[in-house]
Amino acid sequence: xxxxxxxxxxxxxxxxxxxxxxxxxxxxxxxxxxxxxGVVDLDLRQRSTDHxxxxxxxxxxxxxxDLPHPDVLDARDEAELSKALAADVHFIIVDTPGADTLxxxxxxQAADLVVTPMxxxxxxxxxxxxxxxxxxxxxxxSLYAEAVWEAKKQAxxxxxxxxxxxxxxxxxxxxxxxNRKRVDERIATLARRVGFRPVAGLRDRVIYRELFPFGLTVxxxxxxxxxxxxxxxxxxxxxxxxxxxQDMDLVSAPAEA
Ligand SMILES: Nc1ncnc2c1ncn2[C@@H]1O[C@H](COP(=O)(O)OP(=O)(O)O)[C@@H](O)[C@H]1O
Ligand SMILES: [Mg+2]
Numbered sequence: 649x650x651x652x653x654x655x656x657x658x659x660x661x662x663x664x665x666x667x668x669x670x671x672x673x674x675x676x677x678x679x680x681x682x683x684x685x686g687v688v689d690l691d692l693r694q695r696s697t698d699h700x701x702x703x704x705x706x707x708x709x710x711x712x713x714d715l716p717h718p719d720v721l722d723a724r725d726e727a728e729l730s731k732a733l734a735a736d737v738h739f740i741i742v743d744t745p746g747a748d749t750l751x752x753x754x755x756x757q758a759a760d761l762v763v764t765p766m767x768x769x770x771x772x773x774x775x776x777x778x779x780x781x782x783x784x785x786x787x788x789x790s791l792y793a794e795a796v797w798e799a800k801k802q803a804x805x806x807x808x809x810x811x812x813x814x815x816x817x818x819x820x821x822x823x824x825x826x827n828r829k830r831v832d833e834r835i836a837t838l839a840r841r842v843g844f845r846p847v848a849g850l851r852d853r854v855i856y857r858e859l860f861p862f863g864l865t866v867x868x869x870x871x872x873x874x875x876x877x878x879x880x881x882x883x884x885x886x887x888x889x890x891x892x893x894q895d896m897d898l899v900s901a902p903a904e905a
Contacts, residue, residue, distance in 0.1 A: 653686065653740045655733055656896075657759040661792045662775045663746035666765035666818035668696035669856055671743035674763070674896070676865040677889050679716035681899055684737040686719040688729070690752055691745035704863025713872055715864075726754060733758050739898070748795070756799040759811055761896060764796075764844070765818040773831060776815065777838045786834055789842045797842055814896055815839070817849030847895035848888075855885050865889075 658671045671687065675697075678685050689697040701720050708715050721732035721740075729751055733740060742759075744752040756762060766772045773779060778787045789797065796813055803811035815835065820828070835846050850856065855866050855876075862875045866885045869878055893899045 653735060653737045654760045655740045655758050656761045656763060657742045657755045658763045659744040660764045660766060660775050661746055661748055662772060665767055665772060668743050670763060670765045671697050671741050672700045673865045673889055675718050675741045677867045677893055678739050679718060680867050683739055686721050686735040686737040686740040688721045688723045688732045688742045690755060691743060697743040700860060700863050703861055707862045715868055729754055757802055762796055762813045764815045768817045768820050773834060786837045793842045813844040814847045815844045816847050819852040820849050821852055848891055850888055853885050855882055
């Protein structure tokens, strides 16, 4: 392979927003597209993504099933991170901790695409922007939003490349249309101010968490790979992931039948 891998950094400075869920699901979906994928877990405390792929190796080995695996790349310091980012793959997915760390910053500055999942509520909105408590208007971008904006400028000036930033709502519940609409409006305002693209998100679904111990995602399920009973809801989950990949400009083909 030649050419630099596309670096996808999954970040925000809040724990529990869905960074590791998005990292593992996007990585596995890309593997099933036939891509070579490298993963870097910068959350050295939780190591959810590393654990997920270790589970995947153990499970596939124990079951004797053949599934694609990514290159799991270590990055405990800056030198290891630059080496990882130069890996000979199509995509590198970097999962980051819910805190501002040096390595996370370096990764953001090397990103071609930053993906920010956020929980569907005003509580998590402040990770992107400060909202006036009375009028609920957007007062200013958050520190994280400013950091990504800086990384974006750097990409343009230093690397002469454009960096894309998408924000997706995670754990969407169908029961809160009013809150959702208000969050939607604020996100649209902030998107214009700080330059990200809001994309359709992921619903809250059991299937996004119950396969973790096997190191599998809904994209892996088949007649041979079925550690949980397969239901119709899984088709919707796959479709939702497919849409996410398309919105992230990672695949262009029309949705699977
Ligand atoms: N769309 C979703 N549906 C159901 N559970 C989810 C979803 N997204 C995340 N979770 C669960 O929420 C928790 C936090 O998600 P995680 O991806 O670990 O967040 P982060 O990496 O940002 O800290 C985990 O238990 C995960 O399984
Ligand atoms: Mg995580």
